[in-house]
Amino acid sequence: MKEKLKILKEKEGVSPVIGVILMVAITVIMAAIVAGFVFGVIQTPQATPVASMTIDDISNSSSNVSVTVLHQSGDSLNVSDIKVVITEKGNTTNTATNTSIQTTGSDTGTWSTGERITFYCNNDNNVDYIKGSDYEVRIVHTPSGGTISAPTATAD
Numbered sequence: 001m002k003e004k005l006k007i008l009k010e011k012e013g014v015s016p017v018i019g020v021i022l023m024v025a026i027t028v029i030m031a032a033i034v035a036g037f038v039f040g041v042i043q044t045p046q047a048t049p050v051a052s053m054t055i056d057d058i059s060n061s062s063s064n065v066s067v068t069v070l071h072q073s074g075d076s077l078n079v080s081d082i083k084v085v086i087t088e089k090g091n092t093t094n095t096a097t098n099t100s101i102q103t104t105g106s107d108t109g110t111w112s113t114g115e116r117i118t119f120y121c122n123n124d125n126n127v128d129y130i131k132g133s134d135y136e137v138r139i140v141h142t143p144s145g146g147t148i149s150a151p152t153a154t155a156d
Helices: 002-009 014-038
Strands: 051-060 064-074 082-088 091-097 100-104 116-122 134-141 146-149 152-154
Touching (some): 051 146, 064 134, 082 116
Antiparallel strands (some): 051 064, 082 134, 100 116, 134 146, 134 152
């Protein structure tokens, strides 16, 4: 009887087996994480640039709405990575995105502090331009999907 109890109490063989199983599991998990980064399955999100902007002018011509925005401070922006969304405050259905961009200042393709850019939105984009209405001009960084700045202005 004593021998049966002695066999049940001895668990020397269990500890090394569990240790090996845990080490193999940790190795497999670490290999999967490294492989995910190497093969591009796991991507680190791109950070949204930080910049302060103000609207110099928002006006309407016969064919389009134009918004001139001043880059006051912050990160320089690649113009091809920018999307502009113009929305009338209080009326989210009155929204348009830019159709063309005209830069003033540097022609390097980057928008830096002190430079102005004029964005044009065609009236066929459903923008009902109303003088005296407040508009929000949301400047979006397309690679990250984040909003860089969202200044507001009253239409002239």
